[in-house]
Amino acid sequence: xxxxxxxxxxxxxxxxxxxxxxxxxxxxxxxxxxxxxxxxxxxxxxxxxxxxxxxxxxxxxxxxxxxxxxxxxxxxxxxxxxxxxxxxxxxxxxxxxxxxxxxxxxxxxxxxxxxxxxxxxxxxxxxxxxxxxxxxxxxxxxxxxxxxxxxxxxxxxxxxxxxxxxxxxxxxxxxxxxxxxxxxxxxxxxxxxxxxxxxxxxxxxxxxxxxxxxxxxxxxxxxxxxxxxxxxxxxxxxxxxxxxxxxx
Amino acid sequence: xxxxxxxxxxxxxxxxxxxxxxxxxxxxxxxxxxxxxxxxxxxxxxxxxxxxxxxxxxxxxxxxxxxxxxxxxxxxxxxxxxxxxxxxxxxxxxxxxxxxxxxxxxxxxxxxxxxxxxxxxxxxxxxxxxxxxxxxxxxxxxxxxxxxxxxxxxxxxxxxxxxxxxxxxxxxxxxxxxxxxxxxxxxxxxxxxxxxxxxxxxxxxxxxxxxxxxxxxxxxxxxxxxxxxxxxxxxxxxxxxxxxxxxxxxxxxxxxxxxxxxxxxxxxxxxxxxxxxxxxxxxxxxxxxxxxxxxxxxxxxxxxxxxxxxxxxxxxxxxxxxxxxxxxxxxxxxxxxxxxxxxxxxxxxxxxxxxxxxxxxxxxxx
Numbered sequence: 264x265x266x267x268x269x270x271x272x273x274x275x276x277x278x279x280x281x282x283x284x285x286x287x288x289x290x291x292x293x294x295x296x297x298x299x300x301x302x303x304x305x306x307x308x309x310x311x312x313x314x315x316x317x318x319x320x321x322x323x324x325x326x327x328x329x330x331x332x333x334x335x336x337x338x339x340x341x342x343x344x345x346x347x348x349x350x351x352x353x354x355x356x357x358x359x360x361x362x363x364x365x366x367x368x369x370x371x372x373x374x375x376x377x378x379x380x381x382x383x384x385x386x387x388x389x390x391x392x393x394x395x396x397x398x399x400x401x402x403x404x405x406x407x408x409x410x411x412x413x414x415x416x417x418x419x420x421x422x423x424x425x426x427x428x429x430x431x432x433x434x435x436x437x438x439x440x441x442x443x444x445x446x447x448x449x450x451x452x453x454x455x456x457x458x459x460x461x462x463x464x465x466x467x468x469x470x471x472x473x474x475x476x477x478x479x480x481x482x483x484x485x486x487x488x489x490x491x492x493x494x495x496x497x498x499x500x501x502x503x504x505x506x507x508x509x510x511x
Numbered sequence: 512x513x514x515x516x517x518x519x520x521x522x523x524x525x526x527x528x529x530x531x532x533x534x535x536x537x538x539x540x541x542x543x544x545x546x547x548x549x550x551x552x553x554x555x556x557x558x559x560x561x562x563x564x565x566x567x568x569x570x571x572x573x574x575x576x577x578x579x580x581x582x583x584x585x586x587x588x589x590x591x592x593x594x595x596x597x598x599x600x601x602x603x604x605x606x607x608x609x610x611x612x613x614x615x616x617x618x619x620x621x622x623x624x625x626x627x628x629x630x631x632x633x634x635x636x637x638x639x640x641x642x643x644x645x646x647x648x649x650x651x652x653x654x655x656x657x658x659x660x661x662x663x664x665x666x667x668x669x670x671x672x673x674x675x676x677x678x679x680x681x682x683x684x685x686x687x688x689x690x691x692x693x694x695x696x697x698x699x700x701x702x703x704x705x706x707x708x709x710x711x712x713x714x715x716x717x718x719x720x721x722x723x724x725x726x727x728x729x730x731x732x733x734x735x736x737x738x739x740x741x742x743x744x745x746x747x748x749x750x751x752x753x754x755x756x757x758x759x760x761x762x763x764x765x766x767x768x769x770x771x772x773x774x775x776x777x778x779x780x781x782x783x784x785x786x787x788x789x790x791x792x793x794x795x796x797x798x799x800x801x802x803x804x805x806x807x808x809x810x811x812x813x814x815x816x817x818x819x820x821x822x823x824x825x826x827x828x829x830x831x832x833x834x835x836x837x838x839x840x841x842x843x844x845x846x847x848x849x850x851x852x853x854x855x856x857x858x859x860x861x862x863x864x865x866x867x868x869x870x871x872x873x874x875x876x877x
Contacts, residue, residue, distance in 0.1 A: 317752060344754035356749045358742040365738055375754045377763045380736040429753065 269328075270295045270433060270463050271316070276325030278311055278487075285311040286322065287487035293433070298459040300474045300495075301467045303484035304507060309467045310353070312484070313435050317350045318343040329433075341375065349431035353438045355418035359411030363402055363421055366410050367393045370425035392428065400424035400454070416447040423454060434464045440473050452476045471499075483507075516856075517729055520812045521722045528554065528718035532711035548707050553826065555714035555782040557819045562721050562775030564802045564818035565728055565811055566768040571800065572809030573732050574764050575661075575744035579796050580669030581772055583676050584644035586790035588773025590680075591643055593693035593786040594627060595636030596704070600697050613695070614688045624686045633700055640777040641770050648769030649762070656758035656765075661747070670793050677791035692787025699781050710782070717778045721815070724771050728811050731764065740764060801844045807854030816855055 271293040278286040286308045293299055303309055314320035316327055318340040327335040335343055344350075358366050371389055374380070397403040400420040405413065410421060419439055426434050439455070440448040452473060455464060468474050474481060474495060481498050483491040491501045498504050531554055534546040563585045570576040597612045606616040610623055629635040651672060655665055683689035702709050731737055742750050743757040750757050780786045789795075798821075806817025821843070829836050851858055 319748075340748075340751035341754050341756050344752055350752045352749070356746050358738075358749070359745060360741055361738060368735070369738055369742060370753055375756070377736055377739075377759050380739055381731070381734055381763075383735040425753070 268294050270297070270330065271465075272326075272328040273312070273316070274326045274328065276312075276315055276322045276327060278308075278315060278320060278322050284487050286315065288325070289484075289488050291482060291489065293463060293465065296459075296463055298455070298464040298466065298477065298479045300477055300479055300481045301465060301484060302469070302471070302474060302481060302498075303490070306486075307484040308487040309484055310437060311487075313350060313437055313465075313467065316343075316435060317348060344429065344431075345375070347430070347432040348435065349426040349429045349433070350435045351419075351422050351426055351437060351439065353441065355415065355422050357410040357413075357418050357421050357425070359409070361410055362407050363397070363410055363413070364393060364406045366421055367396055367424055367428050370428035372428065372430040396424045396427050399427065399457070401450070416443050419443065419447075419451070420454070423451075423458070427458065432462060434458065434462055436464060436466045438468055439466065440468065440470055448473055449476070471495075516810070516812045517725060520815055521725065524558070524718050524722055524815065528558070528715050532715050535711050536707060548710050551707075551710050551714050552782050555710070555717050556779060557822050558714065558717040558721050559775045559779035559782065560799070560802070560822055561815045561818040562717070562724055562778070563772050563799050564806070564814035565721070565724050566772040566775065567799050568803045568808060568811055568814035569728050569731070569768045569771070570765055571803060572811075572814075573737065573740050573744060574761050575747075576761060576765060577662075577666045577800070578669045578765075578768075579666045579793065579800065580671075580673035581768070581799055582795035583669075583673035583791055584648060584769040584772035585776035585779070585795075585799075586676070586680075586786065587644045587647065588640045588776030589780040589786040589790060590687060590693070590776075591630075591636055591639040591773070592777035592780045593696075594630040594639075594687075595633060596696040596699060596781060597693050598627075598631040599699065599701075600695065603697055604695070612688070612693070614683075614691065615686070618683060620686075627686065637777075640773050644769040644773030644776075645766050648766045652762045652765040656761045659758075670796070673791050673796055674793055677788050677793075680788035680791060688787070690788065692785060692789075693780075694785040694787075696781065696784060704781055704784075713778065713782050717782070720774060720778065724774070725811055725815070727767075728771070731767065732811070736760070736763075798840065801840060801847075803854075805843065805847050805851075805854055807856030810854070810856045813854050813856035820855075 269292055273289055273291040276286050276289045277284065289308065289312060301309055301312070311320060315322050316335060318335060318338055322336055329335050329346060329348065333346065338346070358369065361369070368385065368389065371392060394403070397406055400423060402417060402421060402424065405417065410418065413421060423436070423439065436455070440451050443451060448470070455466065455477065458464060466477065478495070481493065481495050482489055483498050483504050485507050490507060491498045491504050531546050531551055534544055535548060535551050538545040563581065566584070567578065567581050570578055600612065602609045604613040606613055608616050611620060615623070630639070655668065660668065679685055680687050681690055687693065696704050698704055699709065732740065739750065739755055740760050743755070743760050747757050802817040802821050803814045804817070805821055806815065807813025824839070825836060828839055847854060853860070
C-alpha cells in the first residue's frame, strides 16, 4: 500500500476526559474507496474516534491526516465538513421542522455563508440532485413530509441522504441500523454498498449480523486502541476479541 | 407565519393607524368618533413596542437566542433619538443655552462632550439609531457566539448587559442626563412635537416601519438563510457537521434584530416624550419576551399581537389597580407557558389545522 492511496491516517491519537483514556494511542489507516467496519464493546472509543476525525474533540496528542497532508486536528467542524468528511450520528438527527426536501437542500454541497444563503434561490440543478438522492434513499414519495414525522428507519435514511448531498469523500456512519427492522437493516446494507462504489465509508456498528452482511475489513477497538483487524471471520476467531466480548 | 397571516396583520396595522389618524385630525374634539391625541400617542407607543417584540421573536423564535436584554438595544436607539431631540431644543431650554442641554448647564459643564457632537444633525442621529445598537450587538454577539455560549448562560449575560447599561446611564458623569434622562423635547425635524398632526404622523410612521420590519423579518426567516437558522435553533451541532458556521448565522440575525429594536426605540421616545435609564431595566426586556410568548413564539405576527394586547392590558390595569400589574404579568407568563405553549397564534392555528411547521419544538434541543 503506497501513501498515495491513503485517505485517512489516524496516527497515535490519545484523548483523555478527566483522567479517563477514551483513546489510547489509536492508529488506523483507511484507503481510498475502502469501506471499514469498526466494532468494539461500549466505551471502546468508537464515538470518540469519530469526534476526533470530525473536529468535535481535540486530541491530547497524535495526528489525523486526511488526503495528502491535511492535519484535521487543527481544524474545526465546518472546515472538516467542507473538506469532504460527512458524519451520521447514532441517534438520527435530521432537521425536524423542515420537510424532507429542505433537509436535503440544506445538506447539498455549496456555499455555506450567510451572505449566500440569504439570497439563494433553488436552482434546477439543485432540484435534480435532490430528486436523485430521494430515489437512492427511497423517500421520493415523502419529499413534502415534515422530517420529524418520518419513522425511525426513514429518518436514518434521510440522514444518509443528507450525507450523500454533501458529496463527501469520506462518510462516517455511527450505528446506522440501531432500532431498524430486519428488512430495513438489509436495505441499509445495500445502500451503504452502493454509496461505497464512489466514496470511502467507516461504519461503527454493534450488530454483528449487519457487519457480516457488509463483508468488509473489520477493526476491533478495545479501551481506546486497536485490538484486532482483518476479515470478520479472522477477528471473530481472535481469542482476545472473544475474551473482550464474552468477558473473562 | 403564513402569507395570509402576514397580509392580514399588515392590513390591520396600517388600516387602524390610518383610521385613528384621520379620526383624530379630521373630526373636531367632542365629536362622537373623535380619537383623542393621547390615544394616538398610546397607539404609537404600542406599535413601537411591537417593533421590539418582532425583533425579540426573530432571535428567540427562529435562532433560539433567548435574549433577556433586548430592551437595551431599544433604549440605545431611543437615546440616540433623544440626543437629537435635546439639541433641537436650542435656546428654549430653562437656561437658554444654545449649545448645552439643560442638565449639562445644571452640572456646570462648559462644553459639549465629544459624543454629543453631530446629534444636531437629523441624518447623523438617524444613522446612530441604527449604528449604536447594531455595533453593540456585533461586539457582544461576536464574543458570545464564537465562544459557543448558548441557552441559559447566554440569557444571563444578556441580562447582565442591560443591567450594566442601566447602572452606567444612571451616572450623571456619563453625560446622558443621569436619573432624569432626556426630556422636555420641543421639535422634531423642525416640526413642533406636540402638534396633533405630528403625533398622528409619528404613529402612522411607526405603523409603516413596523410593517417594513415584519416584511424584512419574514423574508429572512423564509429564505434559505432562515432554514439554516431554524436548523441551528433546534440542532446546532448538526449544522456544524454539515459545514455551516452557526455563529455567523446567529451574529447576523442578532445584529439585524438589535437594529430593528433600536428603530423601535427611536420612534418610542418622541411619542412618550422622555427616555431615561429605567428603559434599560431588566424587567423591560423580560416583559418583551412575555409579549412574544403570549402572542406565539416563532410566528412574527404573534409578537405584534402579544405586544399590543399585553400593553393594552397593562394600560388598563395600571390605571385601575397599579400594584397588581407585576403579579398579573407573572401569572400571565406562567399560564401561557403551561396552557398555551404556542401562544395565541398557536391556539388559532391548532384550531384551523396543524401547527405551523416552523414553530419551535416545545422540548429543548440537545
